[in-house]
Each structure stands twice: as C-alpha cells, then as structure tokens.
Amino acid sequence: MLQGFIAILLGLGLMGALAIAMADHLALPLQRLAEAVRNMSAGNFDTRVPAISSGEMRVLEDGFNDMAGHIEEAHRSMQSRIEEATAQLVFQARHDALTGLVNRREFELRLDKALDTVHAGGDEFSVLYIDLDRFKAVNDACGHLAGDELLRQISLLFQGRLREEDTLARLGGDEFGIMLANCSLTKARQVAEDLCALSAEYRFVWQDKIFAIGASIGLAPVTRDVRDVQEIFALSDAACLQAKELGRNQVCELAPATQTDRRRDRGNWASRLASALSEGRLIVEAIPIRALHAGVPGGQIAELSARLNEPGQAPIALSALIDAAERYDMASVFDHHFLETAIRSLARATRQQMGMRCMVPLSRAAIANSKTGDFIASQLEEHGIEGQGLCLMFSEDISTHQTSQLIEFSRRMRELGCQIALTEFGGGVSSFTQLRTLAPSYVRLSLSLTRDIGDGVTSTALLRAILEITAEQDIYSIAEDVDDTPLLEHLRKLGIAYAHGKAVAPREPFDAWFEGAVMRGSRG
Numbered sequence: 001m002l003q004g005f006i007a008i009l010l011g012l013g014l015m016g017a018l019a020i021a022m023a024d025h026l027a028l029p030l031q032r033l034a035e036a037v038r039n040m041s042a043g044n045f046d047t048r049v050p051a052i053s054s055g056e057m058r059v060l061e062d063g064f065n066d067m068a069g070h071i072e073e074a075h076r077s078m079q080s081r082i083e084e085a086t087a088q089l090v091f092q093a094r095h096d097a098l099t100g101l102v103n104r105r106e107f108e109l110r111l112d113k114a115l116d117t118v119h120a121g122g123d124e125f126s127v128l129y130i131d132l133d134r135f136k137a138v139n140d141a142c143g144h145l146a147g148d149e150l151l152r153q154i155s156l157l158f159q160g161r162l163r164e165e166d167t168l169a170r171l172g173g174d175e176f177g178i179m180l181a182n183c184s185l186t187k188a189r190q191v192a193e194d195l196c197a198l199s200a201e202y203r204f205v206w207q208d209k210i211f212a213i214g215a216s217i218g219l220a221p222v223t224r225d226v227r228d229v230q231e232i233f234a235l236s237d238a239a240c241l242q243a244k245e246l247g248r249n250q251v252c253e254l255a256p257a258t259q260t261d262r263r264r265d266r267g268n269w270a271s272r273l274a275s276a277l278s279e280g281r282l283i284v285e286a287i288p289i290r291a292l293h294a295g296v297p298g299g300q301i302a303e304l305s306a307r308l309n310e311p312g313q314a315p316i317a318l319s320a321l322i323d324a325a326e327r328y329d330m331a332s333v334f335d336h337h338f339l340e341t342a343i344r345s346l347a348r349a350t351r352q353q354m355g356m357r358c359m360v361p362l363s364r365a366a367i368a369n370s371k372t373g374d375f376i377a378s379q380l381e382e383h384g385i386e387g388q389g390l391c392l393m394f395s396e397d398i399s400t401h402q403t404s405q406l407i408e409f410s411r412r413m414r415e416l417g418c419q420i421a422l423t424e425f426g427g428g429v430s431s432f433t434q435l436r437t438l439a440p441s442y443v444r445l446s447l448s449l450t451r452d453i454g455d456g457v458t459s460t461a462l463l464r465a466i467l468e469i470t471a472e473q474d475i476y477s478i479a480e481d482v483d484d485t486p487l488l489e490h491l492r493k494l495g496i497a498y499a500h501g502k503a504v505a506p507r508e509p510f511d512a513w514f515e516g517a518v519m520r521g522s523r524g
C-alpha cells in the first residue's frame with residue numbers, strides 16, 4: 001500500500017517536472033518573440049531573435065528573423081529615397097533650374113552672411129551685377145530655346161574666370177551676380193574687366209546664325225559702410241545701369257555712401273521731396289485695373305503709382321523714389337500722400353454713390369511704424385467713410401521679412417473694412433504660407449509667372465496651381481503690366497480675375513483718371 005502511494009507520488013512529481021520543462025521550452029522562445037515584435041514596432045529594425053529552438057518554434061524564429069531582415073532593408077531604402085528627395089528639394093530651392101547656378105534668394109543669403117562678417121571686422125569684398133547686352137535679339141531671332149542655351153554657355157564662360165570661393169548666381173532673366181570673396185578692389189576691377197572682355201569676344205552660334213552679345217557690369221565694393229544686402233543690390237544695380245547708359249559692354253563702379261554722405265543726401269532728398277510736394281511735382285498716377293470676367297466685382301479700380309518731375313530731368317519712377325526714400329527713412333511721405341489721395345477720392349466717390357476701389361502700395365516702413373494704422377483710421381474718420389474700397393498692397397518681400405508686423409497690421413486694416421493685396425505673388429517659395437497668415441483679398445501675380453506665357457516659355461502648370469489655390473480661398477488674382485491683347489486674352493482664359501497694363505488702359509495722372517471714372521460711373 002505504502003509502496004503504491006510512493007509510486008503515485010513519484011509519478012505525479014515526474015509529470016510536474018515534465019510539464020514545467022515543456023512550459024519553459026515553449027514560453028521562453030515565445031517571450032523572446034513577443035519582446036522582439038515590441039522592439040520592431042518601436043522602430044528598432046535591427047532586432048533579431050536567437051534561432052536556437054527546435055521544431056515549429058525554430059520555424060517561427062527563422063521566419064521572424066527573415067521578416068525583420070526584409071523590413072530593415074525596405075526601411076533603409078525608403079530612408080535613403082527620402083533623404084535623396086529632400087536633398088533635391090533643398091538644391092532646387094537654392095539653385096536656378098536652367099543654369100544650375102545659385103539663385104537670387106541663395107545669393108542674398110550668402111551676401112547677408114558675408115556682410116555680417118565684414119561688420120564684425122572681417123575682410124571687405126566686392127559684388128558684380130551683370131546684365132547681358134543685346135540678349136533679347138537672340139530670343140527674337142531664334143526663339144527662347146536658343147536664348148536658354150546662350151544663358152547656359154555664358155554661365156560656363158563666367159564660371160571659368162572665377163575662383164572656387166567666388167559665388168556666381170543667376171539673378172533672373174539675363175542678369176547675373178558675383179560675390180568676389182577675399183578679393184582686393186583692384187583684383188575685383190580686373191575680374192570685372194576680364195568678364196566684360198570675355199563677353200564681348202564670345203560668339204553664340206545657333207544653326208546658321210552668329211550673335212555677338214556683351215555684358216554691362218556694375219561693381220560695388222562692400223565696405224563697413226554698407227548697411228544691408230538691399231544696399232549692395234541698389235549700388236551694384238545702379239552701377240550696372242550706368243554701364244548700360246554709357247553705351248553697354250563696360251564696367252562702372254559705385255562706392256557705398258559714408259555716414260556724412262548719407263546725412264547730406266538725406267538733406268537733399270528731404271528738400272527735393274518737400275519742394276516737389278509743395279509745388280505739385282510729385283504726380284500721383286492711376287494704373288487702371290479691369291475685371292476680366294463677368295462674375296468678378298467690377299467698378300472703377302486703379303492701383304496708385306507716382307512719378308517725380310524735376311526741372312530739366314527725366315521723370316523719376318516710383319520704384320527709384322521708394323528706394324531713395326527708404327534709404328533715408330522718408331518713405332512715410334509717400335505712404336501718407338498716397339493714402340490721403342486715395343481716401344479723399346473714395347470719399348467723393350461714396351458721396352456720388354459710385355463703386356470705386358483704390359489699391360495703394362505701401363512701403364516696408366509703413367508696416368514697421370504702428371502709427372500708419374492710426375493715420376489710416378483718422379483719415380477715414382475725417383472723411384466719414386468706411387475702409388471698403390481701400391486696398392493696401394505689400395510686396396512678397398515685405399510679407400516675408402516683416403510677417404508678424406504685417407499680420408497685426410492686416411488684422412487692424414480688416415477691422416476698418418479695408419482689404420489687403422500681396423504683390424509679386426508666386427515669385428518665391430513663401431507665397432503659399434502667406435495666404436494662410438495674411439488672408440489677402442487679392443494677389444498680384446509675379447511677372448515671372450505671366451510674362452512669357454503667351455509663347456509657351458513659362459510653364460502654365462504653376463500658374464494654374466496658384467489660381468486654383470487662390471480661388472479656393474476666394475482670393476482674386478491680378479496680372480500686372482499686360483501689354484498686348486493676345487496675352488490678356490490668354491490670361492483671361494486661364495481664369496485670372498483682373499489685369500492692368502497697356503492692353504487694359506494706359507496709366508494717367510490720378511486726378512484725370514478719377515474725373516473719367518466719375519463720368520464712366522455716372523453713365524454706367
């Protein structure tokens with residue numbers, strides 16, 4: 001009996017030990033597998049399990065390791081494709097697609113960095129602004145493909161004369177910029193002269209035609225007196241213009257103004273502007289805008305511009321005036337003059353129950369100055385009108401660099417009933433973000449998008465995408481400087497809402513336009 005009981009106990013003990021051994025045999029590998037799956041899902045794609053079991057458990061372990069290997073490989077190749085695409089996007093954002101050179105934006109960034117070094121006591125450097133001569137003749141005679149090829153060849157020619165540390169950029173069209181780092185002014189002059197001579201000797205051959213071009217080059221030494229990148233561009237561009245005016249294919253140089261020059265120039269500009277205003281020589285002009293579709297709000301619409309007439313001199317255009325005014329902190333003179341003209345006219349139009357809209361370009365100083373909003377509010381109040389009809393325009397450059405000030409300003413303007421328009425829209429990469437942050441009512445499209453569209457040079461894909469996106473957000477598009485009727489028709493068919501330019505109506509003094517608008521308004 002006792003022996004039987006002991007035998008049963010031994011049997012039970014044996015079975016228990018067997019069960020524990022079997023459970024261990026199964027549970028441990030399963031635990032390892034579960035842990036490995038957790039690791040994989042946490043992103044550790046190099047996870048593997050030791051393949052040490054036998055039977056079906058071994059099949060599972062091998063299967064898991066195979067699968068992990070495939071996942072790891074797929075992840076690695078996806079990662080490298082993402083990195084490749086990102087690198088490509090970064091490259092595209094910094095380079096010109098046609099020539100592969102650095103683009104304007106990247107050139108500005110590099111200039112900015114180099115200027116910071118100069119301000120911190122580093123070496124001064126020089127910048128060349130190059131505008132090709134007689135380039136248009138190649139486009140006109142042989143088409144844009146030939147022009148494109150010339151731009152590529154001339155880029156290589158210029159690059160060949162420069163050192164590794166120099167930066168050659170295509171600034172747009174047939175314009176190039178060069179930053180000559182660690183280079184004395186004497187050497188910079190020599191490089192500029194060499195590039196000029198190379199361009200004059202160069203012959204562009206296309207089919208049976210041979211073209212001689214040339215290069216007008218502006219040289220600007222970048223010293224500690226230069227305040228910002230805008231000033232580098234203003235100087236080198238003005239020097240290049242001088243080279244053009246003096247007969248092309250030559251180098252002109254403009255040195256930056258010193259503090260004393262600035263004070264003197266500021267005084268000159270201040271008195272020139274004050275007397276121009278008091279003597280009525282600052283002519284405010286209207287650039288009429290026309291709605292291109294029946295469903296688009298029509299009425300009398302004009303963008304304001306200006307021109308300064310000085311005795312014995314060619315009129316000075318608004319862009320040059322604003323450039324000078326901003327340089328000498330006097331831009332608010334123009335802003336206020338435009339705003340007063342527009343608000344006074346809108347008040348008259350309101351009294352005559354006439355629909356009118358005035359689009360007023362404002363300077364970067366207007367946005368930086370919190371008093372601009374107060375000025376507009378007080379002018380509207382003084383004339384007893386709401387802001388409807390007054391549309392304030394800002395370039396993409398302003399909205400990129402002064403975004404938070406502009407958001408605040410736009411908010412206040414909308415409270416007054418005014419509208420916002422962005423100009424040069426679509427020329428840069430930040431455009432789309434600004435639609436969300438600034439909620440404009442209008443965008444005036446960058447000329448680069450609309451200019452050559454008629455002859456199929458510019459791709460319409462980007463323009464169509466912009467029109468689709470703006471239409472979705474109830475934003476009207478405006479095409480600027482449309483000078484011929486077929487192009488106007490082409491743009492209308494693409495869905496652009498408004499246009500201005502010679503094909504719409506010539507610009508004229510604002511007062512004359514206003515009187516005409518009143519007559520047209522009363523007839524209509």
Ligand SMILES: Nc1nc2c(ncn2[C@@H]2O[C@H](COP(=O)(O)OP(=O)(O)OP(=O)(O)O)[C@@H](O)[C@H]2O)c(=O)[nH]1
Binds near residue numbers: 131151
């Ligand atoms: N082929 C081609 N042409 C372009 C491109 N971008 C701008 N253009 C054209 O380049 C021309 C530049 O005009 P201009 O600088 O006035 O021509 P230009 O004959 O050199 O005039 P000057 O500078 O006064 O000698 C315009 O006709 C533009 O349409 C481009 O990417 N490819």
